[in-house]
Amino acid sequence: MGTVANAKNALTKRLEIVQIGSNESRGSLQSVFLSKTENYTLQVEQFVTNTTPVINLIDGPYLEIFALPAEGVHFRINVAQPVGSFTPDNPKTVLEVMYQLDEFVKQHAGLTVRFEPGFEIRFTMTVVFQQNYFLKLNKEFADLMHFSEYIFYFRNYAENGDSISTYPQSAANLALLFYGGDTNILELVGQTTSTLLRSFASGRSLKSLDTRLEYDILCTINTDSKVEVLNGVESRKKVIARFPIGEMISRHDILETESNRNRVSEIVNVGLEDLTRKNPNSQILHLGNGEISVLNTRIECRYMQNKRIVTQPADFSHDGFFFLQLLFSKRVK
Helix, strand or coil: CEEEEEEEEHHHHHHHEEEECCHHHHEECCCCEECCHHEEEEEEEEEECCCCCCCCCCCCCCCCEEECCCCCCCCCCECCCEEEEECCCCCCCCCHHHHHHHHCCCCCCCCEEEEEECCCCEEEHHHHHHHEEEEEEEEEHHHHCCCCEECCCCCCCCCCCEEEEEECCCHHHHHEEEEECCCEEEEECCCCCCCEEEEEEEECCCHHHCCCEEEEECCCCCCEEEEEEEEEEEEECCCCEEEEEEEEEEEEEEEECCCCCCEEEEEEECEEEEEEHHHHCCCCCEECEEEEEEEEEEEEEEEEECCCCEECCCCCCCEEEEEEEEEEEEECC
């Protein structure tokens, strides 16, 4: 941690904090920086960082591909091992997820994915793919995108020759796919066939995958605690500033009606970013009694996961750093 205190005049003082490789800064100042803090207010004048948090906290693969039994096979197979799985690598934007998903799908003949106007996505299966594979989606990924957890299409021919479509997904159709309700044991009775391309569109935009809310700056400086209530549960934190992450990203989607093509783009600052630049009216806090000689600070990131707010340490492990400039202003009576 590096701290520098300087005073322009008797009414204001500034304290600077620099931390590299960690979300937490701890240290004792060489001398008392400020006494009688109750006579001062605090404002975060600058918050500069060179990192962007990942878009969500989904754990595990977003998508897995499993094999169906061959036509006419009348035995159960274990599908615990997928033939392919997709987990995005450190995604900072939703377009990164789309690009990486498209590269993954290209490795599996018969399966394609494309953008729809409005950032929705659509999976398309060829006849051969439908007859040999099905998709299993991460439950959280499926819920955010309004997909079914399992994506498959084939027709099951019973002994009397009746054709039974096993899509759309329902409890009865899943019973045709899985034995005894065990989603690790696959049992397909009778022959399967399909004659058409089948496509499956998400009910929500890919933007729904971005569940980031804000950066929180927490500090041991004596200020009032912030009270938060979510689902009837109350919590308190010493938050001195909160900066929305979404304001760092601009998204655009354009539909070209004549060519029936759509273009999507995201603008993200991948270099240094001063988050106070877009928040000129950041909150001013009144300090309590005491003095400032020890300064412990940490940066956290808030997400909305499964309809609840989840907080985790901001990731500065890969050459990340943050710089804070705190402005203390004396209250004039």
